[in-house]
Amino acid sequence: xxxxxxxxxxxxxxxxxxxxxxxxxxxxxxxxxxxxxxxxxxxxxxxxxxxxxxx
Amino acid sequence: xxxxxxxxxxxxxxxxxxxxxxxxxxxxxxxxxxxxxxxxxxxxxxxxxxxxxxxxxxxxxxxxxxxxxxxxxxxxxxxxxxxxxxxxxxxxxxxxxxxxxxxxxxxxxxxxxxxxxxxxxxxxxxxxxxxxxxxxxxxxxxxxxxxxxxxxxxxxxxxxxxxxxxxxxxxxxxxxxxxxxxxxxxxxxxxxxxxxxxxxxxxxxxxxxxxxxxxxxxxxxxxxxxxxxxxxxxxxxxxxxxxxxxxxxxxxxxxxxxxxxxxxxxxxxxxxxxxxxxxxxxxxxxxxxxxxxxxxxxxxxxxxxxxxxxxxxxxxxxxxxxxxxxxxxxxxxxxxxxxxxxxxxxxxxxxxxxxxxxxxxxxxxxxxxxxxxxxxxxxxxxxxxxxxxxxxxxxxxxxxxxxxxxxxxxxxxxxxxxxxxxxxxxxxxxxxxxxxxxxxxxxxxxxxxxxxxxxxxxxxxxxxxxxxxxxxxxxxxxxxxxxxxxxxxxxxxxxxxxxxxxxxxxxxxxxxxxxxxxxxxxxxxxxxxxxxxxx
Numbered sequence: 001x002x003x004x005x006x007x008x009x010x011x012x013x014x015x016x017x018x019x020x021x022x023x024x025x026x027x028x029x030x031x032x033x034x035x036x037x038x039x040x041x042x043x044x045x046x047x048x049x050x051x052x053x054x055x
Numbered sequence: 056x057x058x059x060x061x062x063x064x065x066x067x068x069x070x071x072x073x074x075x076x077x078x079x080x081x082x083x084x085x086x087x088x089x090x091x092x093x094x095x096x097x098x099x100x101x102x103x104x105x106x107x108x109x110x111x112x113x114x115x116x117x118x119x120x121x122x123x124x125x126x127x128x129x130x131x132x133x134x135x136x137x138x139x140x141x142x143x144x145x146x147x148x149x150x151x152x153x154x155x156x157x158x159x160x161x162x163x164x165x166x167x168x169x170x171x172x173x174x175x176x177x178x179x180x181x182x183x184x185x186x187x188x189x190x191x192x193x194x195x196x197x198x199x200x201x202x203x204x205x206x207x208x209x210x211x212x213x214x215x216x217x218x219x220x221x222x223x224x225x226x227x228x229x230x231x232x233x234x235x236x237x238x239x240x241x242x243x244x245x246x247x248x249x250x251x252x253x254x255x256x257x258x259x260x261x262x263x264x265x266x267x268x269x270x271x272x273x274x275x276x277x278x279x280x281x282x283x284x285x286x287x288x289x290x291x292x293x294x295x296x297x298x299x300x301x302x303x304x305x306x307x308x309x310x311x312x313x314x315x316x317x318x319x320x321x322x323x324x325x326x327x328x329x330x331x332x333x334x335x336x337x338x339x340x341x342x343x344x345x346x347x348x349x350x351x352x353x354x355x356x357x358x359x360x361x362x363x364x365x366x367x368x369x370x371x372x373x374x375x376x377x378x379x380x381x382x383x384x385x386x387x388x389x390x391x392x393x394x395x396x397x398x399x400x401x402x403x404x405x406x407x408x409x410x411x412x413x414x415x416x417x418x419x420x421x422x423x424x425x426x427x428x429x430x431x432x433x434x435x436x437x438x439x440x441x442x443x444x445x446x447x448x449x450x451x452x453x454x455x456x457x458x459x460x461x462x463x464x465x466x467x468x469x470x471x472x473x474x475x476x477x478x479x480x481x482x483x484x485x486x487x488x489x490x491x492x493x494x495x496x497x498x499x500x501x502x503x504x505x506x507x508x509x510x511x512x513x514x515x516x517x518x519x520x521x522x523x524x525x526x527x528x529x530x531x532x533x534x535x536x537x538x539x540x541x542x543x544x545x546x547x548x549x550x551x552x553x554x555x556x557x558x559x560x561x562x563x564x565x566x567x568x569x570x571x572x573x574x575x576x577x578x579x580x581x582x583x584x585x586x587x588x589x590x
Contacts, residue, residue: 001272001279008108008279009343015115016335023328030494031078032322037491037571040319 072137073239073424074316080244082326085313087247087403088304089334090254092176095397098298098338099345100367103278105294106285113286113295114335121512122299123331124504125468127497128475129305130323131485133314134492135569139163139414140308141556142564143315148479152565153556155479158470159415160552162308165463166411167551168544169307170435172452173405174231175443178223179204179373180398187380187390196377197365201449208446210536221444227402228439232432234406235413236425239316243406254399258337261392262344265351268383274350277360278342293519296512301460303334304404306468308411315414319570324493345371352379369453372397409435421561450532451540457529458541463548465517469510476506484573491571 001009075081102110136143141159148155182204186192192199201207206217234242265271285291304310314323346360352375353360365375372393380390412435413427422430442451476482482502490496529537 001276004281005108005276005279008111008281009275012108012111012279012339012342015111016332016339020329020332020336023325023332026495027078027322027325027329030322030325032320033492033494036320037575039572040570 072316074318075244076240078322078326080240080248081313081317081321082329083251084244084247084403084407085304085310085326085330086333087251088309088313088407089302089330089404090251090337090400091302091304091404092173092397092401093298093302094334094338095258095341095345095400096368096372098302099278099342100371101294101298102342103346103366105291106282106288107277108279108281109283109285110291110295111281113292114299117292117295117299118331118335120504121296121509122303122305123327124497124501125300125305125472125509126303126310126327126331127324127489127501128472128485128505129310130314130327131489132475133311134317134319134321134323135485135488136567137315138564139315139418140311140411141415142418143311145564146567146569147475147481151479155474157552157556158467158474159308159311160555161463161470161548162306162311162467163412163415163555164548164551165307165459165467166309166408167431167435168455168459168463168548170405170408170412171439172443172455173401173408174227174435174439175220175224175448175452176369177227177398177401177405178220178444180394180401181223181226182219183373183377184391184394184398186377187387187394190377190381190386190390192377192381194381196381197370197374199377200373205449206446207449210450210532211447212442212451213445213447214441215446216440216444217446217448220448221440224440224444225436227405228432228436230402231405231409232428232436235409235428235432238424239410243410246406247403250399250403254396254403257392257399258340258344258396261389261396262340262347264385264389264392265344265347268347268351268354270350270352270354271347272350273353274346274348274360275343277350278346293512293516297516300468300513301464302338303331304407306471307464308415309407312411312414313407320492322493324489324495324497328495348376348379351383355379355382369449418564419555419558419560450536454529454532454537454540455544458524458544459548461520462517462524462545465513465520468513469517472505472509472513476502482506487573487575488569488571491575 075084102114106113132143132147133140136146138146139159140162141156144159145152145156183192192204204217204219206215208215234246236242237245300306317323349363349366350360353363356363363375365371376393377390380386380393383389409431413424413431416422416431417424417427420427442448475485482505486497486499486502489501524537524541528534529541
């Protein structure tokens with residue numbers, strides 16, 4: 001391989017895979033906002049009864 | 056349906072909406088949808104033909120200015136208006152709801168048509184997975200593929216079924232219907248949670264093997280050497296936007312549908328970044344694997360990489376790759392890895408395409424997911440077999456794919472961005488939705504990218520493609536054939552969308568209040584730590 005091709009191979013990997021790693025780390029550190037607006041209690045996983053997957 | 060805070064789900068008349076079991080399940084499923092055949096057989100060739108290493112620049116610009124913004128748009132529409140594309144657009148449209156619903160059905164029709172032939176390519180991959188064991192394609196894989204295997208005839212419509220295609224095609228349809236019927240969590244998510252890691256491992260093994268072949272370095276040099284003059288060519292930039300656009304599964308209902316199965320309090324943009332970069336990461340991996348392998352092939356032939364033909368699409372996968380496998384030590388294992396990866400990547404995308412149609416039908420006609428899976432899957436399977444498992448299947452597939460993608464999906468994207476941002480004027484509301492629920496916040500620039508840059512670039516792509524298809528035709532095929540299978544496909548999308556919109560809803564989707572309210576009534580917010588506590 002030529003040096004210029006190796007450079008661009010490494011650049012591509014660093015930028016694109018680096019973007020993946022960075023976004024994954026960001027998601028892990030900030031999985032959700034600190035506060036939510038009121039409401040949105042239709043999350044059935046938070047209900048007393050088990051969720052139904054029958055729609 | 057909107058539900059009041061005090062109404063327990065168990066007492067509600069409305070059945071709860073299906074959900075992913077969590078964020079990881081959604082992310083894996085969305086990646087499974089985005090990573091498809093195009094990542095493996097389209098990206099490497101497109102990058103090579105459009106500037107090699109220099110293509111990285113327009114590719115990244117397209118990813119950041121169009122791919123990710125339109126992905127966020129799909130997420131915001133599906134999540135805020137909690138429905139498949141027709142339901143979500145109808146709710147988004149308000150007074151214009153009826154018209155906007157047609158756009159949703161246009162997208163569902165595109166997904167329906169794509170499902171018909173996407174299954175066929177997966178069926179071919181399954182056949183070639185089996186053929187890899189004894190290298191059944193012999194010395195002339197191109198002749199084997201079109202002659203012995205597909206038995207390609209003259210352009211037309213034939214009912215001469217090809218059993219070699221029919222049997223794996225039937226298997227793919229049965230599997231797809233089973234997955235759809237099992238539902239979002241137990242069907243689609245489970246499929247992706249199993250298939251995606253298997254795909255990643257298999258494809259990584261393939262890439263590592265390819266890197267140690269003679270000539271691999273020459274292949275990578277061909278792919279990554281930058282050709283700077285390409286950056287001055289507008290067609291290279293259009294190719295980059297096209298690759299990003301077609302690769303991310305955006306603008307034809309998939310991500311709207313998938314986002315609608317997320318619970319209300321869900322981070323949208325940050326997982327979206329993970330999905331978008333995962334998709335591109337797989338493309339880079341595929342580029343390395345495919346061009347290392349092509350380098351080996353050129354080395355074997357004693358030619359330069361730029362003299363090779365069949366570097367993309369069906370030609371690359373079913374003609375060039377089998378020829379390479381035949382010449383390689385341990386070829387059968389390499390062939391199994393390649394065609395197995397192709398089938399897995401295709402199948403995880405296929406189920407997302409079919410779910411667009413299934414979800415839309417469930418909501419409009421008030422039927423269960425099992426009924427929709429069998430109904431939609433059954434009708435699709437019959438049409439798919441009739442059109443694409445015959446001796447004329449390859450030609451029909453090529454033409455329908457060309458029009459459904461380059462005209463159908465691109466028109467859908469232009470219509471979506473223009474109607475949502477300029478006609479319904481929902482840009483600020485959707486931005487508020489994303490920012491209120493997500494940890495990666497988008498600025499006004501997002502609305503500008505979606506509302507201005509998106510329609511301009513995609514509109515240019517659409518018009519230039521239509522002009523080229525009208526003036527130059529396609530593939531040297533007769534005009535009547537392109538009229539029936541090409542423009543006929545577009546007519547089917549439009550007429551189908553209008554007709555289904557006219558049918559009355561079993562249960563009106565209009566009794567719906569989006570959450571969070573917009574414009575926000577007050578600054579009253581609930582700490583995330585109390586989100587499980589009912590107010």
